[in-house]
Amino acid sequence: MVGSYANGGAAAARASGEKLDELRRLLGKADGDPLRVVGVGAGAWGSVFCALLQDAYGRHRDRVQVRVWRRAGRAVDRADAERLFEVINSREDVLRRLIRRCAYLKYVEARLGDRTLHADEILRDGFCLNMLDTPLCPLKVVTNLQEAVWDADIVVNGLPSTETREVFGEIGRYWKERITQPLIISLAKGIEASLDPVPRIITPTQMISNATGLPLENILYLGGPNIASEIYNKEYANARICGADKWRKPLANFLRQPHFIVWDNSDLITHEVMGGLKNVYAIGADLSDRTGMVAALTNESATSKSVYFSLCTSEMIYITHLLAREPEKLAGPLLADTYVTLLKGRNAWYGQKLAKGELSLEMGDSIKGKGTIQGVSAVNAFYELLSQGSLCVMHPETKKPVAPVELCPILKTLYKILIKRELATDSILQAIRDESMYDPRERIEMAQRQSLFRPSLLGLPKGDAKA
Secondary structure (H helix, E strand, O other), X not given: XXXXXXXXXXXXXXXXXXXXXXXXXXXXXXXXXXEEEEEEOOOHHHHHHHHHHHHHHOOOOOOEEEEEEOOXXXXXXXXXXXXXXXXXXHOHHHHHHHHHOOOHHHHHHHHOOOOOOEHHXXXXXXXOOOOOOOOOOOOEXXXXXXXXXXXXXXXXXXXXXXXXXXXXXXXXHHOOOOOOOOEEEEOOOOOEEEOOOOOEEEOHXXXXXXXXXXXXXXXXXXXXXXXXXXHHOOOOEEEEEEOOHHHHHHHHHHHOEOOEEEEXXXXXXXXXXXXXHHHHHHOOOOOOOOOOHHHHHOOOOHHHHHHHHHHHHHHHHHHHHHHOOOHHHHHHHHHXXXXXXXXXXXXXXXXXXXXOOOOOHHHOOEEOOOEEOHHHHHHHHHHHHHOOHHHOEEOOOOOOEEOHHHHOXXXXXXXXXXOOOOOOOOHHHHHHOOOOXXXXXXXXXXXXXXXXXXXXXXXXXXXXXXX
């Protein structure tokens, strides 16, 4: 039995070494020059992504180096220190690891209130502040951004979309003298709206390209129906890496693991936008028995949640017809990502907390222990875009031109709750119980009958046939 485990470990090492060497060859890496992978941002998914790479390739220290950048100075409060201590002592493997590294005592002192821990410090020991219950492998953490990225070959964007432009603007200044162009893998799910000169969506990969001057072919998006902690605990998952032909297949092969299947797709921008769209509707409700605005307001009524799901999916399908020439190709990935977000995502959790009064809008959209709630900014962006008169569509009943948002009552209500703050959270129930609302099937049929596709929303020319 011992021999079979040893043989299995040796085979895994050979396989990971071959995948690593193939990517190194494509990037032109010389012997003795390690492939440098840097994660920028240390939220749950960004930290897990880098930890997966460290677990898979860390044994090849002479050929690859995985590091994570996060800002210094974020203190771990007493409650989190106590929780962390409980987690450590509940896991014998983690406890032994910390004792071997002479790192256990500081967690004892923090538990007693005799010491303050910091987020970058605990991340080095394998603890993400947004995911304390899921210990990771130890990570190399750098708090100086220039030091982290100046010679990186691959940069993983683990930042919220709302922070991507600013941080990569700083990175772009560090890269002005670079001769080689790095690759970027963006994990961010969110969008911004640009209204001048024409309404259009700006995605994180476009923000990165604009901020750094890198061509879009060097920037890829990875997304899928995933919960970070479950992926690290080796629950089966899949994702898509989207981008240029040259890089997406080699990177999909490099990232693929037995429990984490990575497919590839050429449609970068549309998949990114869909990742932002599902966050809009996740705030409103949840399909599990734990979270969601509608769930909290209806005492976990399965009927009310199903009504909400019917309405929000019809709005999402309608919006995809505005954004894609062949929207049916997006239905599966969009609904899968929406489903997992409704089950366990932070956006649905946020909606539930708002509805129960345990959080308030005045607290902002960056929440302790959860990170940034990207659905809030996505609600604002999609509403702004779809309320533009230049995008008018024909109303199915009045037969008059209206802005697309007029056919999205759930989006309108979420905007008035979260952005304008004109309505209370229970207004979402009024929206789904509106007797004048037409059958959501009609919205879908209308989208299928009319030619709704607006390539300009994605910054594409009118004749673009690839969207």
